[in-house]
């Protein structure tokens with residue numbers, strides 16, 4: 001009888017899924033393991049490219065790489081929607097197929113849920129939706145004066161520094177158009193400080209950075225609803241001409257239906273990224289990894305990638321019948337572009353002590369080059 005080749009099924013071809021698929025394939029050949037990545041999209045984009053589309057230096061087309069590129073690595077790509085995950089029977093149903101697996105990696109990310117805020121879809125634009133990035137660019141380009149509101153409408157959200165970067169990039173667009181003095185930028189957050197995950201010191205540095213560009217930060221603004229040209233918070237209201245919102249994030253419905261997460265939560269994992277089901281792992285934005293009672297690993301590509309690599313190492317060892325105790329190391333860096341052709345990096349070490357240790361580097365052109373290189377590296381090593 002031919003030997004059974006183990007099948008690793010990866011749900012989601014984003015940071016976590018692509019990192020895991022490639023890490024496994026780099027160690028094991030197609031005669032040792034079959035790898036399938038399923039995604040309803042047929043492309044991959046680094047999240048921050050959306051900000052460059054808003055800025056106008058990028059288009060959707062030149063910011064994406066096709067997932068069909070996985071075939072070069074002997075990784076199968078199935079471009080279909082995942083409909084159900086049946087963990088008892090080890091079966092995943094997609095639009096046309098039933099897929100069985102020996103190992104399952106759930107890397108389906110977080111979904112944007114603007115429908116959770118009454119009036120948002122009708123009256124605001126979604127800062128995080130690639131489909132709206134170009135339209136946001138056009139709206140900003142058409143402005144002559146007025147009031148731009150950037151509003152975070154739920155926690156946790158992907159890449160905590162990104163809305164601040166967006167405000168700085170928009171500031172630079174208005175400066176270039178020589179209308180900065182006629183347009184105000186207001187930033188509304190439900191949090192008491194700019195970046196709770198990075199701690200009070202870095203939050204103060206980010207506050208100073210945006211204040212230096214006359215971006216006004218309003219803390220503890222918990223959104224209730226949006227009306228035409230008006231944000232309604234629990235304790236106050238604010239007017240706007242253009243609203244750019246970071247909507248609440250949720251796990252995909254089928255994650256709740258599979259029983260892996262409770263309603264309005266993400267899949268709880270530990271540093272081994274295991275779920276209660278044998279050989280079923282979860283990584284990235286679809287998960288919650290608590291560090292302390294108040295801190296969780298932020299939703300960011302670098303951490304999804306690190307978790308994907310952790311799971312890959314565990315699966316490689318299992319297939320090779322070796323012991324493996326690899327744990328996610330919790331280290332990573334997030335860029336903050338200043339809008340003045342420089343960037344700084346927030347370096348985070350999640351598990352270095354009782355609370356995460358964080359450091360903000362100087363803002364330099366070299367770090368901006370590193371940001372471009374970060375994207376290039378992911379495209380070339382994964383696809």
Ligand SMILES: Cc1cc2nc3c(=O)[nH]c(=O)nc-3n(C[C@H](O)[C@H](O)[C@H](O)COP(=O)(O)OP(=O)(O)OC[C@H]3O[C@@H](n4cnc5c(N)ncnc54)[C@H](O)[C@@H]3O)c2cc1C
Pocket residue numbers: 011012013014015016017038039040041046047048049050051080081082083107108109110127128158159162252254283284285286299300301302303304333334335
């Ligand atoms: C504006 C912006 C800037 C950012 N900047 C940074 C940054 O500088 N650094 C950083 O590290 N991170 C950044 N991020 C965050 C980063 O993009 C995410 O944290 C990262 O993509 C999470 O990876 P993931 O693999 O968990 O999920 P994702 O990359 O979201 O991948 C999940 C995949 O699952 C697929 N999927 C979901 N449901 C289904 C289904 N039912 N059927 C089929 N396929 C499905 C989706 O199509 C998607 O491709 C940024 C994000 C944004 C929006």
